[in-house]
Amino acid sequence: MSQRILVLQSVEDEITYRREMRIKRSPLLRDYDFKHIYAIELKDEQQELPTPLMMEQVVQGSLDGEELLDRLVRKVIAFDPNILIVHAGFVFHRFPHEMISALKSLKDKFPNLRIGIQSRIRFGRDRPELQTLFEDSEEIRGLIERIF
Amino acid sequence: MDIVNNIVTVLLTSTIVSAAVSFVLKTWFEARLKHHFELELEKLRHSYEVELERLKTQLAIMVETTHELTERRLATYPQIVELVYRVRNIAREIVAPTETSPILIDEFAARTGELENNLYVCRMDLERDEAFLPIHTFKNTAKTFNRLLEDRDHYQSHGEEDEASRISTELRGLYAEIEKQHRPIIESLSGIIPREKEGYQDVQAT
Numbered sequence: 001m002s003q004r005i006l007v008l009q010s011v012e013d014e015i016t017y018r019r020e021m022r023i024k025r026s027p028l029l030r031d032y033d034f035k036h037i038y039a040i041e042l043k044d045e046q047q048e049l050p051t052p053l054m055m056e057q058v059v060q061g062s063l064d065g066e067e068l069l070d071r072l073v074r075k076v077i078a079f080d081p082n083i084l085i086v087h088a089g090f091v092f093h094r095f096p097h098e099m100i101s102a103l104k105s106l107k108d109k110f111p112n113l114r115i116g117i118q119s120r121i122r123f124g125r126d127r128p129e130l131q132t133l134f135e136d137s138e139e140i141r142g143l144i145e146r147i148f
Numbered sequence: 149m150d151i152v153n154n155i156v157t158v159l160l161t162s163t164i165v166s167a168a169v170s171f172v173l174k175t176w177f178e179a180r181l182k183h184h185f186e187l188e189l190e191k192l193r194h195s196y197e198v199e200l201e202r203l204k205t206q207l208a209i210m211v212e213t214t215h216e217l218t219e220r221r222l223a224t225y226p227q228i229v230e231l232v233y234r235v236r237n238i239a240r241e242i243v244a245p246t247e248t249s250p251i252l253i254d255e256f257a258a259r260t261g262e263l264e265n266n267l268y269v270c271r272m273d274l275e276r277d278e279a280f281l282p283i284h285t286f287k288n289t290a291k292t293f294n295r296l297l298e299d300r301d302h303y304q305s306h307g308e309e310d311e312a313s314r315i316s317t318e319l320r321g322l323y324a325e326i327e328k329q330h331r332p333i334i335e336s337l338s339g340i341i342p343r344e345k346e347g348y349q350d351v352q353a354t
Contacts, residue, residue, distance in 0.1 A: 015288055022295060027302045027311070052281050146298075148291070
Protein backbone atom coordinates (compact mmCIF):
# COMPACT_ATOMS: atom_id res chain seq x y z
CA MET A 1 0.00 0.00 0.00
CA SER A 2 1.40 3.37 -1.00
CA GLN A 3 2.15 5.99 1.59
CA ARG A 4 -0.08 9.04 1.70
CA ILE A 5 1.77 12.33 1.86
CA LEU A 6 0.12 15.64 2.63
CA VAL A 7 2.18 18.67 1.61
CA LEU A 8 1.57 22.00 3.34
CA GLN A 9 2.72 24.80 1.03
CA SER A 10 2.60 28.57 1.39
CA VAL A 11 -0.05 29.52 -1.17
CA GLU A 12 -1.53 28.04 -4.32
CA ASP A 13 0.31 29.86 -7.10
CA GLU A 14 2.14 29.09 -10.32
CA ILE A 15 5.25 27.83 -8.51
CA THR A 16 3.30 25.38 -6.35
CA TYR A 17 1.13 24.33 -9.31
CA ARG A 18 4.24 23.48 -11.31
CA ARG A 19 5.70 21.64 -8.32
CA GLU A 20 2.51 19.61 -7.92
CA MET A 21 2.47 18.68 -11.60
CA ARG A 22 6.08 17.54 -11.41
CA ILE A 23 5.43 15.50 -8.25
CA LYS A 24 2.41 13.90 -9.90
CA ARG A 25 4.40 12.85 -12.95
CA SER A 26 7.71 12.00 -11.31
CA PRO A 27 8.55 8.30 -11.63
CA LEU A 28 10.63 8.60 -8.47
CA LEU A 29 7.54 9.54 -6.46
CA ARG A 30 5.01 7.20 -8.04
CA ASP A 31 4.93 5.00 -4.94
CA TYR A 32 3.39 7.83 -2.96
CA ASP A 33 -0.06 9.33 -3.00
CA PHE A 34 0.07 13.12 -2.66
CA LYS A 35 -2.41 15.78 -1.62
CA HIS A 36 -1.65 19.47 -1.08
CA ILE A 37 -2.90 22.11 1.31
CA TYR A 38 -1.99 25.79 1.58
CA ALA A 39 -1.15 27.83 4.68
CA ILE A 40 -3.01 30.80 3.21
CA GLU A 41 -5.85 30.55 0.74
CA LEU A 42 -5.50 33.38 -1.76
CA LYS A 43 -8.47 35.56 -2.63
CA ASP A 44 -9.54 35.55 -6.29
CA GLU A 45 -8.06 38.99 -6.94
CA GLN A 46 -4.74 37.95 -5.33
CA GLN A 47 -4.45 35.00 -7.68
CA GLU A 48 -4.42 37.40 -10.61
CA LEU A 49 -1.55 39.48 -9.21
CA PRO A 50 2.10 39.14 -10.29
CA THR A 51 4.03 36.99 -7.77
CA PRO A 52 5.95 39.84 -6.03
CA LEU A 53 2.76 41.85 -5.47
CA MET A 54 0.83 38.82 -4.28
CA MET A 55 3.65 37.94 -1.84
CA GLU A 56 3.74 41.51 -0.55
CA GLN A 57 0.01 41.46 0.14
CA VAL A 58 0.25 38.10 1.88
CA VAL A 59 3.14 39.09 4.16
CA GLN A 60 1.43 42.36 5.05
CA GLY A 61 -1.74 40.52 5.99
CA SER A 62 -2.25 38.00 8.76
CA LEU A 63 -2.47 34.25 9.24
CA ASP A 64 -5.34 32.83 11.24
CA GLY A 65 -3.75 29.89 13.06
CA GLU A 66 -7.13 28.52 14.20
CA GLU A 67 -8.52 28.57 10.67
CA LEU A 68 -5.38 26.83 9.37
CA LEU A 69 -5.64 24.19 12.08
CA ASP A 70 -9.29 23.64 11.23
CA ARG A 71 -8.49 23.08 7.54
CA LEU A 72 -5.55 20.83 8.42
CA VAL A 73 -7.71 18.72 10.73
CA ARG A 74 -10.40 18.33 8.06
CA LYS A 75 -7.82 17.39 5.44
CA VAL A 76 -6.10 14.88 7.74
CA ILE A 77 -9.45 13.25 8.58
CA ALA A 78 -10.40 13.06 4.89
CA PHE A 79 -7.05 11.94 3.44
CA ASP A 80 -5.56 10.10 6.44
CA PRO A 81 -1.92 10.88 5.51
CA ASN A 82 1.03 8.99 6.95
CA ILE A 83 3.30 12.00 6.62
CA LEU A 84 2.79 15.75 6.53
CA ILE A 85 5.57 17.67 4.80
CA VAL A 86 5.71 21.36 5.62
CA HIS A 87 7.25 23.72 3.10
CA ALA A 88 9.04 26.46 5.05
CA GLY A 89 8.41 29.05 2.38
CA PHE A 90 7.65 32.75 2.60
CA VAL A 91 4.46 32.27 4.66
CA PHE A 92 6.27 30.14 7.26
CA HIS A 93 9.08 32.70 7.26
CA ARG A 94 6.58 35.51 7.95
CA PHE A 95 4.24 33.71 10.40
CA PRO A 96 6.39 31.06 12.15
CA HIS A 97 4.59 31.26 15.49
CA GLU A 98 1.10 30.86 14.04
CA MET A 99 2.18 27.95 11.85
CA ILE A 100 4.13 26.13 14.54
CA SER A 101 1.27 26.58 16.97
CA ALA A 102 -1.20 25.09 14.45
CA LEU A 103 1.17 22.19 13.74
CA LYS A 104 1.65 21.48 17.45
CA SER A 105 -2.12 21.34 17.96
CA LEU A 106 -2.42 19.07 14.92
CA LYS A 107 0.22 16.73 16.35
CA ASP A 108 -1.67 16.70 19.66
CA LYS A 109 -4.83 15.61 17.83
CA PHE A 110 -3.04 13.09 15.57
CA PRO A 111 0.02 11.81 17.49
CA ASN A 112 0.78 9.16 14.85
CA LEU A 113 1.05 11.70 12.03
CA ARG A 114 4.70 12.11 11.11
CA ILE A 115 5.63 15.71 10.31
CA GLY A 116 8.68 16.76 8.34
CA ILE A 117 9.77 20.25 7.48
CA GLN A 118 11.63 21.51 4.43
CA SER A 119 13.80 24.04 6.13
CA ARG A 120 17.40 25.07 6.38
CA ILE A 121 16.71 26.05 9.96
CA ARG A 122 17.82 23.30 12.27
CA PHE A 123 15.94 23.60 15.53
CA GLY A 124 18.51 23.66 18.28
CA ARG A 125 18.59 22.51 21.87
CA ASP A 126 16.80 25.71 22.88
CA ARG A 127 13.65 24.49 21.06
CA PRO A 128 13.39 20.81 22.12
CA GLU A 129 9.62 20.80 21.47
CA LEU A 130 10.28 21.49 17.77
CA GLN A 131 12.81 18.68 17.57
CA THR A 132 10.01 16.42 18.78
CA LEU A 133 7.42 17.96 16.47
CA PHE A 134 9.45 17.63 13.27
CA GLU A 135 10.86 14.24 12.35
CA ASP A 136 14.34 14.39 10.83
CA SER A 137 14.72 10.83 9.55
CA GLU A 138 16.46 9.66 6.38
CA GLU A 139 13.07 8.79 4.84
CA ILE A 140 11.66 12.26 5.47
CA ARG A 141 14.83 13.95 4.21
CA GLY A 142 14.74 11.85 1.04
CA LEU A 143 11.11 12.74 0.44
CA ILE A 144 11.74 16.44 0.97
CA GLU A 145 14.69 16.27 -1.42
CA ARG A 146 12.47 14.78 -4.13
CA ILE A 147 9.47 17.03 -3.54
CA PHE A 148 11.20 20.44 -3.45
CA MET B 149 19.22 130.33 55.98
CA ASP B 150 19.64 127.26 58.13
CA ILE B 151 16.46 125.89 56.72
CA VAL B 152 17.80 126.33 53.16
CA ASN B 153 21.10 124.74 54.16
CA ASN B 154 19.30 121.84 55.75
CA ILE B 155 17.12 121.34 52.70
CA VAL B 156 20.18 121.44 50.39
CA THR B 157 22.05 119.00 52.67
CA VAL B 158 19.09 116.60 52.76
CA LEU B 159 18.65 116.83 49.02
CA LEU B 160 22.36 116.27 48.38
CA THR B 161 22.52 113.41 50.84
CA SER B 162 19.46 111.67 49.40
CA THR B 163 20.75 112.19 45.86
CA ILE B 164 24.11 110.71 46.79
CA VAL B 165 22.47 107.84 48.67
CA SER B 166 20.04 107.06 45.84
CA ALA B 167 22.87 107.31 43.29
CA ALA B 168 24.95 104.95 45.41
CA VAL B 169 22.02 102.57 45.84
CA SER B 170 21.30 102.71 42.11
CA PHE B 171 24.96 102.01 41.34
CA VAL B 172 25.11 99.10 43.74
CA LEU B 173 21.82 97.67 42.43
CA LYS B 174 22.90 98.15 38.80
CA THR B 175 26.21 96.44 39.46
CA TRP B 176 24.48 93.65 41.35
CA PHE B 177 21.86 93.11 38.63
CA GLU B 178 24.53 93.22 35.93
CA ALA B 179 26.59 90.68 37.81
CA ARG B 180 23.49 88.47 38.30
CA LEU B 181 22.51 88.74 34.65
CA LYS B 182 26.04 88.03 33.50
CA HIS B 183 26.19 85.01 35.78
CA HIS B 184 22.77 83.82 34.54
CA PHE B 185 23.72 84.17 30.87
CA GLU B 186 27.08 82.53 31.48
CA LEU B 187 25.26 79.60 33.06
CA GLU B 188 22.80 79.41 30.15
CA LEU B 189 25.67 79.65 27.70
CA GLU B 190 27.51 76.89 29.50
CA LYS B 191 24.40 74.71 29.43
CA LEU B 192 23.95 75.36 25.71
CA ARG B 193 27.63 74.68 25.03
CA HIS B 194 27.36 71.42 26.95
CA SER B 195 24.21 70.32 25.10
CA TYR B 196 25.85 71.15 21.77
CA GLU B 197 28.90 69.13 22.75
CA VAL B 198 26.68 66.19 23.74
CA GLU B 199 24.74 66.48 20.44
CA LEU B 200 27.99 66.70 18.50
CA GLU B 201 29.31 63.56 20.21
CA ARG B 202 26.03 61.77 19.48
CA LEU B 203 26.19 62.74 15.81
CA LYS B 204 29.85 61.71 15.59
CA THR B 205 29.04 58.31 17.11
CA GLN B 206 26.01 57.92 14.84
CA LEU B 207 28.10 58.79 11.80
CA ALA B 208 30.85 56.38 12.87
CA ILE B 209 28.27 53.58 13.27
CA MET B 210 26.76 54.48 9.89
CA VAL B 211 30.16 54.39 8.20
CA GLU B 212 31.02 51.10 9.90
CA THR B 213 27.66 49.52 9.00
CA THR B 214 27.89 50.68 5.39
CA HIS B 215 31.45 49.42 5.26
CA GLU B 216 30.47 45.99 6.67
CA LEU B 217 27.51 45.79 4.29
CA THR B 218 29.69 46.65 1.32
CA GLU B 219 32.31 44.12 2.42
CA ARG B 220 29.61 41.45 2.76
CA ARG B 221 28.18 42.27 -0.63
CA LEU B 222 31.64 42.24 -2.20
CA ALA B 223 32.26 38.83 -0.69
CA THR B 224 28.96 37.19 -1.66
CA TYR B 225 27.23 38.94 -4.58
CA PRO B 226 29.96 38.15 -7.13
CA GLN B 227 29.71 34.50 -6.02
CA ILE B 228 25.95 34.53 -6.62
CA VAL B 229 26.43 36.16 -10.03
CA GLU B 230 29.01 33.51 -10.94
CA LEU B 231 26.73 30.68 -9.82
CA VAL B 232 23.72 32.05 -11.73
CA TYR B 233 25.90 32.35 -14.81
CA ARG B 234 27.33 28.84 -14.42
CA VAL B 235 23.92 27.25 -13.76
CA ARG B 236 22.56 28.88 -16.92
CA ASN B 237 25.59 27.75 -18.97
CA ILE B 238 25.40 24.16 -17.74
CA ALA B 239 21.63 24.09 -18.43
CA ARG B 240 22.36 25.28 -21.98
CA GLU B 241 24.87 22.47 -22.48
CA ILE B 242 22.45 19.90 -21.05
CA VAL B 243 19.62 20.82 -23.45
CA ALA B 244 22.00 20.95 -26.44
CA PRO B 245 21.27 18.16 -28.93
CA THR B 246 24.34 16.14 -27.92
CA GLU B 247 24.60 13.42 -25.32
CA THR B 248 24.76 14.83 -21.81
CA SER B 249 27.65 13.77 -19.64
CA PRO B 250 26.62 12.57 -16.15
CA ILE B 251 29.40 14.78 -14.78
CA LEU B 252 27.59 17.80 -16.19
CA ILE B 253 24.36 16.74 -14.48
CA ASP B 254 26.18 16.31 -11.16
CA GLU B 255 27.81 19.69 -11.67
CA PHE B 256 24.39 21.27 -12.30
CA ALA B 257 22.99 19.79 -9.08
CA ALA B 258 26.05 20.91 -7.09
CA ARG B 259 25.94 24.47 -8.43
CA THR B 260 22.20 24.76 -7.83
CA GLY B 261 22.70 23.56 -4.26
CA GLU B 262 25.50 26.06 -3.77
CA LEU B 263 23.28 28.84 -5.12
CA GLU B 264 20.51 27.83 -2.73
CA ASN B 265 22.93 27.97 0.22
CA ASN B 266 24.21 31.40 -0.80
CA LEU B 267 20.67 32.61 -1.25
CA TYR B 268 19.74 31.75 2.32
CA VAL B 269 23.01 33.02 3.79
CA CYS B 270 22.56 36.41 2.07
CA ARG B 271 18.79 36.52 2.38
CA MET B 272 18.69 39.64 4.59
CA ASP B 273 21.03 41.66 2.38
CA LEU B 274 19.29 40.51 -0.79
CA GLU B 275 15.87 41.39 0.64
CA ARG B 276 17.18 44.84 1.61
CA ASP B 277 18.45 45.32 -1.94
CA GLU B 278 15.15 44.01 -3.35
CA ALA B 279 17.08 41.32 -5.21
CA PHE B 280 15.91 38.22 -3.34
CA LEU B 281 12.78 37.32 -5.28
CA PRO B 282 14.29 37.10 -8.80
CA ILE B 283 17.12 34.88 -7.51
CA HIS B 284 14.69 32.78 -5.52
CA THR B 285 12.57 32.28 -8.66
CA PHE B 286 15.70 31.42 -10.67
CA LYS B 287 16.76 28.92 -7.98
CA ASN B 288 13.31 27.30 -8.08
CA THR B 289 13.46 26.97 -11.87
CA ALA B 290 16.94 25.45 -11.60
CA LYS B 291 15.76 23.02 -8.92
CA THR B 292 12.81 21.95 -11.07
CA PHE B 293 15.26 21.48 -13.95
CA ASN B 294 17.38 19.31 -11.67
CA ARG B 295 14.44 17.17 -10.52
CA LEU B 296 13.38 16.67 -14.15
CA LEU B 297 16.91 15.52 -14.98
CA GLU B 298 16.55 12.85 -12.28
CA ASP B 299 13.18 11.81 -13.73
CA ARG B 300 14.66 11.62 -17.23
CA ASP B 301 17.57 9.56 -15.94
CA HIS B 302 15.08 7.15 -14.33
CA TYR B 303 13.09 6.78 -17.57
CA GLN B 304 16.24 6.30 -19.64
CA SER B 305 17.60 3.63 -17.30
CA HIS B 306 14.23 1.79 -17.53
CA GLY B 307 14.13 2.04 -21.32
CA GLU B 308 11.07 4.33 -21.33
CA GLU B 309 12.28 6.48 -24.20
CA ASP B 310 8.94 8.21 -24.92
CA GLU B 311 8.73 9.51 -21.38
CA ALA B 312 12.41 10.51 -21.44
CA SER B 313 11.79 12.42 -24.65
CA ARG B 314 8.77 14.19 -23.13
CA ILE B 315 10.96 15.30 -20.24
CA SER B 316 13.65 16.52 -22.65
CA THR B 317 11.01 18.81 -24.20
CA GLU B 318 10.06 20.10 -20.74
CA LEU B 319 13.74 20.69 -19.98
CA ARG B 320 14.12 22.84 -23.11
CA GLY B 321 11.14 24.93 -21.98
CA LEU B 322 12.69 25.34 -18.54
CA TYR B 323 16.02 26.30 -20.06
CA ALA B 324 14.24 29.11 -21.94
CA GLU B 325 13.02 30.38 -18.54
CA ILE B 326 16.49 30.08 -17.01
CA GLU B 327 17.89 32.05 -19.94
CA LYS B 328 15.25 34.76 -19.48
CA GLN B 329 15.64 34.95 -15.69
CA HIS B 330 19.43 34.99 -15.41
CA ARG B 331 20.25 38.30 -17.14
CA PRO B 332 18.23 40.67 -14.88
CA ILE B 333 19.84 39.02 -11.81
CA ILE B 334 23.35 39.56 -13.13
CA GLU B 335 22.55 43.14 -14.10
CA SER B 336 20.94 44.05 -10.79
CA LEU B 337 23.59 42.44 -8.55
CA SER B 338 26.45 43.87 -10.59
CA GLY B 339 24.86 47.31 -10.28
CA ILE B 340 24.48 47.24 -6.49
CA ILE B 341 28.18 47.07 -5.56
CA PRO B 342 29.47 50.18 -7.40
CA ARG B 343 26.44 52.22 -6.27
CA GLU B 344 27.04 51.26 -2.67
CA LYS B 345 30.76 51.99 -2.92
CA GLU B 346 29.98 55.53 -4.12
CA GLY B 347 27.54 55.92 -1.23
CA TYR B 348 30.16 54.70 1.20
CA GLN B 349 32.70 57.25 -0.07
CA ASP B 350 30.08 60.01 0.27
CA VAL B 351 29.51 59.14 3.91
CA GLN B 352 33.25 59.06 4.60
CA ALA B 353 33.73 62.46 2.95
CA THR B 354 31.22 64.03 5.30
